[in-house]
Amino acid sequence: MPRPAPSLIPPFSRPKSRVAIRQSLSYQSDIAALLFETLREFDLPVQGKTVLLKPNFVGSDPLGMTNTHPAVIAAARESFLRLGASAVLVGEGPALERDTQLVIETVSLREYLGPLSRIFVDLNVDDVERVALQTRASRLKELFLPKTLLGADFLVSMPKMKTHHWAGVTLSLKNMFGVVPGSCYGWPKNALHWAGIDRAILDINAAVLPDFAIVDGIVGMEGNGPIQGVRKPSGVLVLGNDPVAVDATCARIMGLLPEKIDYLARAATLLGHINPAQIEQVGESISTVRTPFAVLDAFKHLRSKS
């Protein structure tokens, strides 16, 4: 049965969201134990379900600042299996590189996950299904989306913590651009840009909102992201049951104001919380892990004073 469309709920009638910040300074640390313990606290409905992890893979990444690190993906996969998921798939549709196998080799995914034939799904070339959009923020009226995505019971967005030269930041909501298949929209998925990036982010997430988000902020990217920026170690993993709240929390860690990030402000009207009073914060506090990220001049207005 295909995933039901997410409920669009204004903030005043939406329950509080929960976000966990965990410190992890290196990909060599025991991320699996950290994630498992944290995920267990969320009591997620994954027993017997198919979980789809959606990382952010872009391409060549010798400094480890562009792609979601495979150690985090492997740890998340192991954790969801331990929590009773019947299957945990990894699916991505890289935006700029049509040869997904090349990206997988670059990312060294196999070294962390083992044989990929039954685990990895190239969302760019999956069979597709037409999805009418619930919102009309952008010029898009419908999207053709991968059947594997629509068939997953539990969707986890797993972005890298990065700045973005068009959208300000790219986190769990922007990461959903990667589910839009290149085989329908090209490489890059330029139709989303022409529809208006910020508005398209809202429309996509209002069609397939992740059930959970895990942001890899152990090493991120600042400046001219998402590809040509500068390596930024932040030493955090940010997890939560509301991707909007997770992204707002990440923005605060990055020293940015979530309410000034266009797509986050829009998402806060229907998809989740950005108001800290509505976010139950567990783990580290934002102030102890705050690591201001450099932004391009066009996004200086996003910087918080504190």
Add this chain to the structure above:
Amino acid sequence: MRSAFVESSFLPFLLGAQNEDGGWGFHAGAVSRAEPTAWALIALIECASRPAHEEAAARAARFLGAAQLPDGSWPSAPDLKEGCWATSLVSLALLGSDDSSASAKRGLDWLCQELPGEARPFQRFLRLIRPKRKIASQNPSYFGWSWTVGTASWVEPTSYAILFLRVAPPQWLSADAQRRLRMGETMLFDRMCPSGGWNCGNPMVYGVPGEPQVAPTVWALLALREHPERPEIHESINWLESNTQSIQSPASLALALLAMNAYERPIAGLAERLQTSYEKIETPWSVPEAAWAALALTDTQHWWKRKSEGEDR
């Protein structure tokens, strides 16, 4: 002449992966779509050695004929009602198929009428009145072809369109079509990365040079093969040649082999590496990638040559 591996592996794979409707999906068992069917058809026509190959090619041509939209274009997925980049590839494939030239001509007409977003009058007007923001290095007045209708020009769809226009019968090309072809070539040269090679079409963003990628470089090189003397071509072939050693995926190896053979710069051991990479591959084979590999391991390359260049297509 072709590698025995084409005969023993790629052609049986393509035959086995063909759907009942005559088309191919991106993988065996997937729903038939225009682009993988076009690549499979090109490979079958180039490599056909048995009646079964010719029969499969005829069924593919029938599938593509039925999938053509009323405006002459082809959509990227069955339920989409708008044309896309696949129109160039399907038209190219149908040129090699008997009785399908009328469909290919309609595809050509659509391609020549379809302007990318930045070349449309409203966008040109906006560029005139908007304050200049110099984010990217390219000249926005040069345009080629887009992936989908109404979006910007990019390297790969422009290369696919030029490949087709270069092979189409010259009498099909109106003066406008010839202008589009030349403009597309100009756009490709303008979008080359500073050190040679191409990526999707961003040679420089915010002053930072873009990294070339194998696939866009190969398609641009094949599209620009009428200009072997240009220094940009030499730089790009040199970039590709110096990077083949580090390529770890079958698809990019196949494409690199195609381009190096097309420019008569063979690399020792590249064909063997491609074959070995396919013997080791653990994920399901991709139809377009298998078609590229079959083409790369075949000496004749009629599919990107006009009939007058020598042999029959």
